Amino acid sequence: MGKTEVVTDALRQEAKKWFALSDEMETVASSVSRLTLDTSAFWCGDGISIAAGPIYAGYQQFVKDRCGEGSVEFEQIAGALNRAADEYDGSDEVSSATLTKIYGNL
Amino acid sequence: MAPGPGITPEALTSEFHRSIEQVRTGIQQIIDGFNNLVDEISGKAWLLGAGALLWIKHKLDGARAGLQTIVDKAQYLIDHSTPIVSLILTSFDWLSQVQKPASAAAGRVPVKGDKLVYWKGEAADAYNGKIPFQQAAAGDMATKADFISTWLFTIAKANIEYAVKTAEYISLIAGAVTQAAIDAASVFGIVEAINAVADAAGALVEKALNQLFSIATRVVDLLKNARDASASINNVEKLAGPPAGTWPQAVNVG
Numbered sequence: 001m002g003k004t005e006v007v008t009d010a011l012r013q014e015a016k017k018w019f020a021l022s023d024e025m026e027t028v029a030s031s032v033s034r035l036t037l038d039t040s041a042f043w044c045g046d047g048i049s050i051a052a053g054p055i056y057a058g059y060q061q062f063v064k065d066r067c068g069e070g071s072v073e074f075e076q077i078a079g080a081l082n083r084a085a086d087e088y089d090g091s092d093e094v095s096s097a098t099l100t101k102i103y104g105n106l
Numbered sequence: 107m108a109p110g111p112g113i114t115p116e117a118l119t120s121e122f123h124r125s126i127e128q129v130r131t132g133i134q135q136i137i138d139g140f141n142n143l144v145d146e147i148s149g150k151a152w153l154l155g156a157g158a159l160l161w162i163k164h165k166l167d168g169a170r171a172g173l174q175t176i177v178d179k180a181q182y183l184i185d186h187s188t189p190i191v192s193l194i195l196t197s198f199d200w201l202s203q204v205q206k207p208a209s210a211a212a213g214r215v216p217v218k219g220d221k222l223v224y225w226k227g228e229a230a231d232a233y234n235g236k237i238p239f240q241q242a243a244a245g246d247m248a249t250k251a252d253f254i255s256t257w258l259f260t261i262a263k264a265n266i267e268y269a270v271k272t273a274e275y276i277s278l279i280a281g282a283v284t285q286a287a288i289d290a291a292s293v294f295g296i297v298e299a300i301n302a303v304a305d306a307a308g309a310l311v312e313k314a315l316n317q318l319f320s321i322a323t324r325v326v327d328l329l330k331n332a333r334d335a336s337a338s339i340n341n342v343e344k345l346a347g348p349p350a351g352t353w354p355q356a357v358n359v360g
Binding site for chain 2: 007010011014017018021024025027028031032035037038040041042043044045046047048050051052055056058059060062063065066067069070072073074076077079080081084
């Protein structure tokens with residue numbers, strides 16, 4: 001196996017790890033979306049009123065959204081690694097045009 | 107403090123349920139005890155003079171009002187107790203379902219492996235340069251999960267403490283009222299019984315109300331600290347996006 005094949009194989013292995021991590025973050029995001037609490041869940045006594053419900057809901061939404069974005073990003077990284085591997089299959093060098101396409105302006 | 111390793115959600119929910127049951131039983135004992143006391147006295151009214159009866163009525167009216175205050179408070183607690191169980195469970199769930207897996211994911215964000223060391227050049231550098239930000243963002247999710255778990259857990263503990271204290275005082279008051287009804291069975295015990303109930307409904311109820319009020323005040327402070335929760339969301343140092351405050355972008359799509 002030549003050096004290029006080793007790199008290509010390694011990139012595809014690396015991509016698999018990111019796909020797995022993407023699944024995990026997606027699971028975390030959906031767990032967060034289930035952790036809903038009613039306004040009535042914060043205090044069982046009388047005499048004081050509480051506005052914790054909306055603050056909690058905002059926090060929950062924030063973490064859920066970020067974890068969802070993380071899952072998408074991990075998947076895109078995996079995709080980018082696979083694309084880099086495809087490019088290497090064609091030649092020993094990844095062209096700067098492809099690089100820019102994958103990673104943005106460096 | 108987030109729930110520690112020695113504390114289980116089962117232990118806390120059962121402590122809470124136990125207190126609520128104790129409150130429920132206590133309320134019934136207070137009502138039964140007071141009614142029995144009134145029955146005992148009514149049965150002996152013919153033995154007592156008009157002046158004594160007037161004094162008794164005055165004392166019992168005051169006692170009834172005092173007992174009603176704490177019974178109402180305790181009944182409110184029972185009626186609003188169910189959702190607290192989900193508060194307790196949710197404080198634990200943030201650790202087991204969010205903090206732990208996010209932290210594990212952060213720990214497993216790939217570092218340059220054995221085979222990948224052969225990958226060199228600009229693409230490799232760009233990739234390696236972006237990994238730490240991904241790891242930091244996943245780690246930040248774990249940090250935020252830990253923060254919200256701690257906040258919820260502190261509020262949950264205050265609710266449990268409120269239920270436990272209510273149960274303690276309701277039981278003490280119920281004991282005093284029940285005993286008074288027994289003592290009033292003897293005509294010689296009536297005055298003592300009435301004074302005992304008046305004390306329970308007066309000093310003891312006041313002490314209970316003060317203690318419960320101080321727990322409630324503490325909860326208000328905790329909930330005012332909800333601002334800290336907003337501050338935690340606003341700390342987006344590890345979430346550079348773009349746009350800022352969202353997950354760090356590593357690759358161009360398309």
